[in-house]
Amino acid sequence: MPRKPNQTRVKNPSKSGRPPKSARNLVNQKPDRNTLLSMHRDMLLIRRFEEKAGQLYGMGKIGGFCHLYIGQEAVVVGLQSANEDKDSVVTSYRDHGHMLACGMEPSGVMSELTGRAAGYSKGKGGSMHMFSREKNFYGGHGIVAAQVPIGAGLGFAHKYKDDGGVAMTYLGDGAANQGQVYETFNMASLWKLPVIFVIENNQYAMGTSTPRSTAGTALYERGSAYGIVGKQVDGMDVLAVREAGIEAIEYARSGKGPYILEMKTYRYRGHSMSDPAKYRTREEVDAMRKQHDPIDHLRDLLLREGIEEAELKLQDTEVKKIISEATDIALESPEPSPDELYTDILVEVAE
Amino acid sequence: MSNEIKMPALSPTMTEGILSKWLVKIGDEIRSGDVIAEIETDKATMEVEAVDDGVVTQLLVEEGTQAVPVGTVIATISGDSGDDLETISQNKATPQDEPSITSPVIEPVAAPAKRDVSIAQVMEWDGPVKNMTVREALRDAMAEEMRVDDKIFIMGEEVAEYQGAYKVTQGLLDEFGEKRVIDTPITEHGFTGLAVGAAFGDLRPVVEFMTFNFSMQAIDQIINSAAKTLYMSGGQMGCPIVFRGPNGAASRVAAQHSQCFASWYAHCPGLKVVSPWSAADAKGLLKSAIRDPNPVIFLENEVMYGQSFDVPDTDEWLVPIGRGNIVREGSDVTITAFSIMVGKALEAAEKLSEKGIEAEVIDLRSLRPLDIELIVNSVKKTNRLISCEEGFPFAGIGAELGMQVNEKAFDYLDAPIMRVTGKDVPMPYAANLEALTLPQSDEIVQAALQVCYKEEEI
Numbered sequence: 001m002p003r004k005p006n007q008t009r010v011k012n013p014s015k016s017g018r019p020p021k022s023a024r025n026l027v028n029q030k031p032d033r034n035t036l037l038s039m040h041r042d043m044l045l046i047r048r049f050e051e052k053a054g055q056l057y058g059m060g061k062i063g064g065f066c067h068l069y070i071g072q073e074a075v076v077v078g079l080q081s082a083n084e085d086k087d088s089v090v091t092s093y094r095d096h097g098h099m100l101a102c103g104m105e106p107s108g109v110m111s112e113l114t115g116r117a118a119g120y121s122k123g124k125g126g127s128m129h130m131f132s133r134e135k136n137f138y139g140g141h142g143i144v145a146a147q148v149p150i151g152a153g154l155g156f157a158h159k160y161k162d163d164g165g166v167a168m169t170y171l172g173d174g175a176a177n178q179g180q181v182y183e184t185f186n187m188a189s190l191w192k193l194p195v196i197f198v199i200e201n202n203q204y205a206m207g208t209s210t211p212r213s214t215a216g217t218a219l220y221e222r223g224s225a226y227g228i229v230g231k232q233v234d235g236m237d238v239l240a241v242r243e244a245g246i247e248a249i250e251y252a253r254s255g256k257g258p259y260i261l262e263m264k265t266y267r268y269r270g271h272s273m274s275d276p277a278k279y280r281t282r283e284e285v286d287a288m289r290k291q292h293d294p295i296d297h298l299r300d301l302l303l304r305e306g307i308e309e310a311e312l313k314l315q316d317t318e319v320k321k322i323i324s325e326a327t328d329i330a331l332e333s334p335e336p337s338p339d340e341l342y343t344d345i346l347v348e349v350a351e
Numbered sequence: 352m353s354n355e356i357k358m359p360a361l362s363p364t365m366t367e368g369i370l371s372k373w374l375v376k377i378g379d380e381i382r383s384g385d386v387i388a389e390i391e392t393d394k395a396t397m398e399v400e401a402v403d404d405g406v407v408t409q410l411l412v413e414e415g416t417q418a419v420p421v422g423t424v425i426a427t428i429s430g431d432s433g434d435d436l437e438t439i440s441q442n443k444a445t446p447q448d449e450p451s452i453t454s455p456v457i458e459p460v461a462a463p464a465k466r467d468v469s470i471a472q473v474m475e476w477d478g479p480v481k482n483m484t485v486r487e488a489l490r491d492a493m494a495e496e497m498r499v500d501d502k503i504f505i506m507g508e509e510v511a512e513y514q515g516a517y518k519v520t521q522g523l524l525d526e527f528g529e530k531r532v533i534d535t536p537i538t539e540h541g542f543t544g545l546a547v548g549a550a551f552g553d554l555r556p557v558v559e560f561m562t563f564n565f566s567m568q569a570i571d572q573i574i575n576s577a578a579k580t581l582y583m584s585g586g587q588m589g590c591p592i593v594f595r596g597p598n599g600a601a602s603r604v605a606a607q608h609s610q611c612f613a614s615w616y617a618h619c620p621g622l623k624v625v626s627p628w629s630a631a632d633a634k635g636l637l638k639s640a641i642r643d644p645n646p647v648i649f650l651e652n653e654v655m656y657g658q659s660f661d662v663p664d665t666d667e668w669l670v671p672i673g674r675g676n677i678v679r680e681g682s683d684v685t686i687t688a689f690s691i692m693v694g695k696a697l698e699a700a701e702k703l704s705e706k707g708i709e710a711e712v713i714d715l716r717s718l719r720p721l722d723i724e725l726i727v728n729s730v731k732k733t734n735r736l737i738s739c740e741e742g743f744p745f746a747g748i749g750a751e752l753g754m755q756v757n758e759k760a761f762d763y764l765d766a767p768i769m770r771v772t773g774k775d776v777p778m779p780y781a782a783n784l785e786a787l788t789l790p791q792s793d794e795i796v797q798a799a800l801q802v803c804y805k806e807e808e809i
Contacts, residue, residue, distance in 0.1 A: 088552065122585035129583035138551050138588070143575050149541050150576060153548020160504070160530070160554055167548075183541025190536070344586035345620050347644035349672075 021085045023164070026246045031081070031239065036302055039081055039238050041315045043073040043295045046097040048323045049106055050269075053096065053113055057273045061331065062113045065142075066127045069097035071268040074294035075200050076101040076170070078241025079261075083168060083249055088154040090138040090147045091170035093128035094200075094267075098170065102137040104130075106322055110330035118333035122340055136165075145171060145178030148197070152184045155195035155258070166194045166252045174205025176219050182226075185258070189226040192257035196248050197223070199262045200235065206271040207279040220262035228258050235263030236292040239301075266292070354403050356426040358412075358419045361390060361397045363602035364654050367418045368392050370425060379407045381428065388425070393486070393657050394517055405430045476631075476668075480661040488630035488662050489519050489595075489651065492637035493557060495666045497527055500555065503641060506533040506542060507559030507596070516561045517597060517656055543569035543594075547576045550592040550646075557641060560596035563612045563650060570615075577646040578621030593640045595649035598626065599690060599741045600789060602654065606777035609785075611742030613689070616648040617718040617751070623672050624718040626650035628693035630660035632716055635670030643672060652691045675722035677729070681709035684799045685729040687752060688739040689715040692790065696739050699795035706796075708803055718748055726752065727760045734765040735802040739795055744772040766802035771795050 031039070050068045057066045069076075072094075080089075080101040091098045099109050104120065112119025112130050120130045128142040138154060141147040151169025158165035175181060176199055188195050199219045203210050210217050220230035229251065233244040241263065248259040266288045270277045299312060358368060369391040375381055386398045387407075405428035412425040419425065483491070497503045504527075509516045511524040511534040524532040535542040539560065546556040560566045566573065577590045600609035617624045623645055627633040633651070640647035662668070678693060679700050688696040693714045700710040711729050715721065730736050736756055738749035749770035756768060774788045 090548070120585065121583055121587075124585055125583040129580075131580070131584040131588045133587050138548070139580065139584070141576070143571060146544060146572060146576055149544025149572065150548035150551065152541075153545040153550070154552045155548075156545060157549045157552025157554050160549070161552075180540045180544060183536075183538040184545065186536055186538065187541055187545060344582045344584075346623070347581065347589045349643060349645075 021083065023084055026082060027250055029246075031242060033305070033307070035081060036298070036305070037307070037311070037315070039077050039242070040295070040298050040302060040312065041319065042077045042080070042101055043238065043298065044315060044319045045106070045322065046070075046073045046077070046100050047295060048319050049100060049110070049326070050096060052323050052327055053110070054269065054273065056110075056114065056327070056330075062127070063115065064126055065093065066113065066273045067094040067271065068269040068273075069094055069267070071288065071294075072200060072202060072235065072263075072265045073097060074238035074241050074298075075198065075235045075263045075265055078238040079168060079196075079198060079245040081238075082242050082245030083166065085136070086163060086165045087168055087249075088136045088138055088151075088158070088165060089168045089170070090151045090154060091140065092144065092147055092172060092175060093140070093142045094172070095128065095130065095140045099130055099132070099135075099137055099140070102132065102135045104132050104135050104137060106326035107329040110323075110326040111333050114330040114333070115335060116330060116333035117336045117340075118329055122344075123336040124340065124344065145175035145181050147171065148175065148178070148181045149184045149187075151197070152188045152193055152195050152258075155188065155193035155252075156191070158194050159191075164253060166196060166249055168196050168198060170198045170200060172205065173199060173201040173203065173210050173214065173219060174208075175199075176201075176222060177205075177214060181222075185223050185226045185228055188258040189223070189228050192255060194252040194255070195258040196245070196252055197228075197258060197260045199260065200265055201262055202265050202267045204267070204271065204279065207275070207277075209279065218262075220260055223258070223260045228260055230260035230262065232262045232264060235265030236288075236294045236297065238294055238298050353408060353427045354405065354430045355424045356387070356399075356401070356428065358421050358423040358425050359390065359399055360421045361392045361399075362394050363604060364657070365392045365394075365421060366657060367420045370412050370414060370416045370419050371396060373410055373414050375407050375410075377407050377410060381405060381407060401428070403428060403430050476663045479664040481664040482659050483630055483662050484657055484659050485627075485630045485633045485651070486517065486519055486521075486656040488634035488660075489637055490521055490523065492634045493520070493641070494523060494526060496638055496641040497523070497531065501531075502553065503555045503557060504531040504533060504549075505557040505559060506535050506546060508535055508537055508561050510534060510559050515559070517653060519651075519656070520559065539565050539568035540572065544572040544576065546592060547572050547590060550577070550590045551580070551588055555591050555641065557593045557595065560594060562601075562608060562653070563596050563598040564608050564610055566594065566596070566612065573616075573622075573646070573648075574619050578619050581645075582621060589644050590646050591644045593637070593643075593647045593649055595637070595640075596651060597653040597656070598650035599652050600654075600773075600778060600785075603780060603782065603785060604778075605780040609778035611650075611740065611773065612648075613650060613718050613740065613742055614747045614751070616650075617721075617748065618746075622646050622648055622719060624648045624650065625672055625716060626652075626690040626718060627670075627716055628655065628678075628688075628690055628714050630658070631662045631668070632670050632676070632714070634662055635668045636672065636716065639669050639672050642669075647672070650690065654691055658694075670716070673717045673720040673722060675716055675725040676714045677711060677725070678714045679710065679712040681711035681733065683708045683710060683733055684735040684737060684803055685711045685713060685726065685733045686737045686739060686795060686799065687713045687715055687726060689718065689748070690741070692739040692741055695790065695792040696795055698792040699799065702792065702796050703799050706800070706805070708799055708805065710799060715748075721752070721755070723755050723759065727756060730756055730760045731763045734763055735799075736764070736768045737771060737795060737798045737802065738768065739771045739790060741773050741790060744770055744775055747772055766804070769798045769802055771798050 155167035372389040753768040
């Protein structure tokens with residue numbers, strides 16, 4: 001049945017499949033069955049989405065840069081299970097997973113990747129530049145570490161408006177060497193801004209491993225000179241991520257200031273689709289996949305907890321269907337109208 | 352033998368100051384190095400030290416006197432040692448040594464101040480007016496807007512407790528408190544990005560750069576984050592923010608602190624760029640900029656801060672962004688300028704009038720969007736165009752302006768379009784070289800004579 005691509009950016013939360021997250025006390029609470037299942041589904045959704053994006057890139061349907069999140073799913077899924085809808089999220093250019101975890105429509109994201117009118121940015125942003133005011137997702141920033149002071153500014157706005165929100169600010173191990181990160185740490189600590197700096201340490205800044213680029217590889221300690229608490233977390237374990245997230249978010253939300261979470265994680269794919277991957281061995285990647293895969297890890301746990309294999313199978317089917325539909329829309333949606341070339345440059349002001 | 356103590360120039364752009372306090376009285380014996388008075392400049396309160404030993408014989412200016420011109424004799428002391436000794440202040444500030452004589456940097460400063468610019472030349476307003484400095488007009492614009500919208504806050508280096516490095520934010524901390532008037536660390540890249548994030552988060556930041564030279568530290572956030580995000584988000588993420596501060600040359604602060612960034616910022620879609628000359632425009636444009644839902648680069652000029660103009664006496668004085676202003680009507684040649692160059696263009700127009708050439712002077716006010724219609728219509732009348740700017744000539748505002756007029760009014764031109772600009776060199780420190788670098792009114796006169804084919808009459 002043909003779909004109507006221009007109507008895909010609906011506000012119906014059904015595709016994102018998660019109930020609203022309002023204020024709740026999660027401290028010292030073990031995640032219930034539904035939460036565990038939901039995290040499994042969200043990680044699976046990101047994995048399948050990214051696999052499909054990789055395929056579409058290979059087919060020439062996605063252009064430019066395309067940075068896949070495969071392997072790192074536990075980080076954003078664990079943290080998004082620990083925060084509230086009113087919190088804001090900002091990240092770098094490896095952003096597809098974050099958008100899906102924020103509840104943005106897979107079809108809107110995929111259509112942006114294919115540069116179509118149904119995309120979140122009407123096809124004008126692409127993989128690295130997508131936003132959703134509705135979901136409090138503030139991008140998608142293509143300049144390494146530029147999102148870090150922006151995240152602090154979102155935290156500043158939460159504090160200024162006294163709305164109880166926290167700004168989840170994601171950056172990579174590469175960004176952690178940019179000067180503006182430290183300018184931001186200083187101000188965030190000085191002004192006790194409610195910001196969680198999530199350093200997703202996937203161990204390679206493009207092709208340069210952390211030890212080759214970084215003096216002092218304990219990135220969670222990078223805020224200590226500014227009095228910012230930091231913690232290193234196994235970013236391949238979604239439950240560990242969630243638990244650390246709950247603690248950090250509670251800390252920031254209660255007015256104590258920023259918090260750094262260093263997530264030790266790993267990306268299976270290259271930095272971008274055009275990565276020759278000469279800087280690490282296939283064995284290294286395979287070992288991470290086999291021994292530390294975040295989805296396998298949670299799946300094993302769910303099975304041990306008595307969840308039926310069939311239920312997980314059902315999730316798999318549901319996710320595949322969502323991705324397949326999103327892909328159809330992303331390929332069927334028209335390109336943006338040429339009239340869009342000169343729109344959205346400035347907000348029009350009536351004199 | 353009696354020595355005169357003169358009102359010192361304590362900052363590069365100071366033309367007058369307040370004698371806030373005498374720390375000596377008549378009959379006091381003073382020694383070289385003693386602090387004898389406190390003087391408030393356009394930037395700060397400073398102490399004046401004596402260089403001579405002697406006895407104070409006269410205090411010629413009362414405490415609290417406002418607007419004492421630099422060089423005024425403020426006291427005399429009887430000198431018992433050496434006739435040649437002078438105070439430090441004299442060494443720095445006698446008119447003979449003042450760069451304003453050899454360098455035109457300060458000369459044009461004084462010129463617009465003396466010129467009583469009639470409000471009718473600047474705008475259409477027949478209500479009551481109030482005479483105020485550009486500095487006060489900018490402050491009032493921010494204060495008035497902050498009173499009606501509590502999402503507006505101002506941040507920057509020394510904007511709060513210090514009252515602004517150039518006193519533009521004077522009194523704002525007292526009125527609005529530290530939540531809304533925020534001293535930042537010296538961290539331009541960081542606080543610019545933070546302010547952009549706050550704008551995404553539904554606040555309306557006004558960011559002060561102590562000078563626009565320092566905005567180079569932050570230009571990535573201004574261009575890549577503030578200017579482009581609306582487009583990259585398909586219209587979802589507006590960035591209502593004002594970046595303001597002094598732009599262009601001050602006086603004798605050399606290459607890293609004397610540069611016009613008008614063409615840099617005007618180059619980029621997604622930004623609005625304005626640069627007022629008069630206090631009325633400064634106020635009306637800043638209020639418009641703060642209300643604008645887009646990022647606005649607001650280029651002020653340190654030398655202009657102390658200049659006074661009539662300003663409409665109302666809280667609702669708005670000058671629309673994107674509109675130029677004919678500040679002097681004429682039929683023979685069109686001269687465009689913005690910021691401090693408007694004063695020089697008017698000066699040139701007066702000189703030209705004496706030679707029988709009536710120049711039409713347009714204050715661009717807004718560089719992006721540019722009021723090209725106003726310029727083209729003027730060129731259709733005068734058939735000649737001279738573009739003035741303090742910035743570098745290469746790829747400057749004049750380059751753009753000349754090309755647009757070429758495209759839109761080529762058939763109306765009776766002479767090549769000419770530019771009067773800053774010279775194509777980093778700003779030198781030496782007074783004479785600085786004077787050569789900055790565009791002067793005489794150069795505008797020469798250019799006008801040339802395009803009017805009156806060279807032979809010089």
